[in-house]
Amino acid sequence: MTAQTEKFEFKAEVNQLLDILVHSLYTNREIFLRELVSNASDALDKMRFAINSDPELNDEVEPEIFIAYDEEKKTITVTDTGIGMTKEEVMANIGTIAHSGSAEFVKQAAASKENLDTLIGRFGVGFYSIFMVSDHVVVRTKSYKKDEPAIQWVSDGKNAYELTEIEAEMDHGTSVEIHLNEDMISRFGSDDKLKDIVKRHSNFVSFPIMIGGERVNTVPALWREPKFQIKQEQYEEFYKFLTWDVQPPIETLHISVDAPVQFNALLFVPEKDLDIFGMDRDNWGLDLYVRRVLIEKQNKNLLPEYLSFMKGVVDTEDLPLNISRETLQDNLLIGKISTTLTKQVLGQLEKIAKDDPEKYAKFWKAHARIFKAGHMDFLNREKFSGLLRFDSSKAEEKALVSFEDYTSRAKEEQKEIYYAFVASREAANLNPHLEIFRRKDIEVLYLYDPIDEFVMESIREVGDFTLVAAEYADLEKLDKFESSKKEDSPAPLSEEQEKDMAALASKMKEILGEQVAEVKISERLSDSPCRLVNPDGHMTSTMEKLMKAMNKDNTIPTKTMEINADHPLLRSMLEIFKVNADDEFIALSSRQLLESALLLEGYLNDPHALVGRIQSLLTKAGGWYAELEKKG
Structure with a gap:
């Protein structure tokens, strides 16, 4: 038996407002359940606060959230045993959509789509996401306050809503009955599908969420618990739940921060790079929660990319969100969290490096390649370089x-x-x-x-x-630093030999032509016959190769060749040069030296000429050696 029903007409622009909310803001329809669970959790929190504030308030109702799908009615019902609402609170909270400001909202939203996130923050309309999936909705609620009647709110979200005082007995709390649209039944019409959504978005809500007589959210939100109460086994179990990694993490960071922004975080350093084949580089980021409710999976603004190997969750109560919770309104707060987290992670890595070099070596082996990208983090350069x-x-x-x-x-x-x-x-x-x-x-x-x-x-x-x-x-x-002396060092060149060596260098440049910028005598070499350097003396050989690869340039660069005047090969070339400057051996050796140097530098793409030249030299050397052996 029910009392008289009152009907309240929505204003003319409400239909347009709902259209904006449902179709423009929400891209993922399953978040309606997340919104309802979040509202239920808030109601239970308020009830707990009311009980703690009033010792005389005797309440034995267990704080729980129940979700059920009715196959016959095609309805989803979300029920909580929270604080409930009076008639006036119903009109204020879920009737907010009809207040006078909605006309201004619609006007501004229609005129300026890019400001929609800011505008929507003024309205508590997360509840209305249910109209993305329903024909109509029935809300039944009863306040914890004595003598307040139970209230029923019914609406199709279009033209009006009805309010009725319910005379039947009802415990304090709220139930939301959603009559699914025909095309939504296949997506949400089963307990298993509802369980999957809850596990994905509301797994860490502190109150029990029951579906089909089973508690769905069985994993505790460890980041909200005091550190001294948590065992290492619990951390490892949570890490495996989060990442599906069978190996325990190298390190665990349990962080609780009150300023400049309040948040809790539980972060892990995996033992190995979880992107085994390097094909999943975009699969990173920390899961962002607000009051234990998942807001964004793999948020990529909470840590810089060079710390993307970190896995974990961040939970804050300070973060302002838009109605859909799919985009964040205030990046300044995210930036503050990111700054604090980055310093915490780098500080922990510093501690590991100092106290446990063996553990740090494991970290470095697994994540060095990603971590090195931190060279662009100018704010933390000193910490980064120390690691x-x-x-x-x-x-x-x-x-x-x-x-x-x-x-x-x-x-x-x-x-x-x-x-x-x-x-x-x-x-x-x-x-x-x-x-x-x-x-x-x-x-x-x-x-x-x-x-x-x-x-x-x-x-x-x-x-x-x-x-x-x-x-x-x-x-x-x-x-200025003393050199070690080689026992077999050749005698220094005479003044005349130095002139001849300079002439040999000029001859080698003539033979090699535009393949080298210059051939000159080295002041640095002691063992190798020659080396190649960039003429400008600035860009390293490796950096030059990187730049060429980026520009898809396969040409061999023109470099300066420095020759070692004390090397036996150059001394032999000098003796031959003094006898015959055009001897074939001079040209053969010059080209061989260049291509050998290019091979060592990684520039020689085609080694066929070099191999053929080596075979020719070996043939000649073998003949000379055989003649010497006969004479000997």
Whole structure:
């Protein structure tokens, strides 16, 4: 039995307003259930607060949320045992749509679509997302206040709504009965489908959500719990639930911040790069919650991309949202959260690097390539550079070297950190650019990844030290350090031989033509016969290759060839040159030296000529050696 029903007409523009809300704002129709669960959770929170505020309020009703699908009626009902509403509160809360400001809203929204998010923030109309999926809606509610009658609200969201006082007995709380549109039944018409939506969007709501007699939200929101109450096993279980990774994380960060913005976060450093094949680079970001309700999966603004290996959740109560909760109104708050989180993550990595180098080595092996992209984070450059690790000429196999390690063992008066891009440690031992550093016992950092070049270019300085590419090191700065003497060093060239060597260099330039910019005698080489350098002396060979690859330029660059006047091959070429400047061996050796150097630099695309020349030289050398053996 019910009391008299009152009918309230919506204003003429309400139909237009609802059309804007339903069709313009919401892109994912399943969020209607998220909105209703969030409203139910708020109602339960208010009831709990009322009980705590009034000791005389005797209430034994369990705080729960019930969701049910009725196959016969084709309805979804969401019921809570929360604080409920009086008639006046119903009209104020879910009748807000009819207030006088709606006309102004429609006017402004129609005139300026780009300001819709800002405008919608003035209206508490998340409830009205249910009209995306329903023909009509029936709300029944009863306030916790004594002597307040239960109220029924009915509307199709078009022209009017009806209010009725219900005389039947009813506990405090609210139920929302949604009569599904015909085309929505297949999408939402089963308990299993409703469970899936709840698990996706409302899994961490603190109150039990019951569907079909089963509690759906069984995973606790650990980030809201005190750290001292949580065991490591719980963190690991939550991580596996979040990522489906069978291995426990390297590190767990449980963060609670009150200023400049209040939020809780639970972050994890995976043991391995979860993007195994490198085909899923866009699958990153932290899950953003507001009061335990998922607002955005994989939000990419909460951490910079170079920390995209981090997995976890962030939950805040301070974040203003638009009605759909699909876009965020105030990026300033997101920016503050991001700044704080970034510092927290970098600080934790610093702690690991200092306290547990073995664990940090695991992190570096798994995530270094992504992490190195942080060279563009100018605000955190000092922290970032302190976390970088390299191989080096003085490192033991598989050991990691930091800038601090390097500077702590640098030579007295050395104010440079030298680095070189190499393919491997074996390649570094053959690199002609590094000979002078071996001779003077100066450490060189080895770079293996192309991004390392950009890292060094961006950082440039570490404390009082300057980062310098080894191939362009200043000889004056290196000369002050003592060199080790080679036992088999040849006698220095006489003044006449120096002139002849200069003439040989000119002849080699004539033979090689435009393939080289210049041929000159090196002041740095001791073991290798020659090396190639850029004429301008600025861009490293590796950076040049990167630029060419980006521009799809496959041409071989024109470089300056520096020759080692003390190398046995050049001394032999000099002796032949003095006898016959046009001897075939001079031309053959000049081309062989150039192509060998290009091969070491990674520029030689076609090695056929080089191989043929080696075979020709071996044939001749074999003949000469056989003759010598006969005479011997």
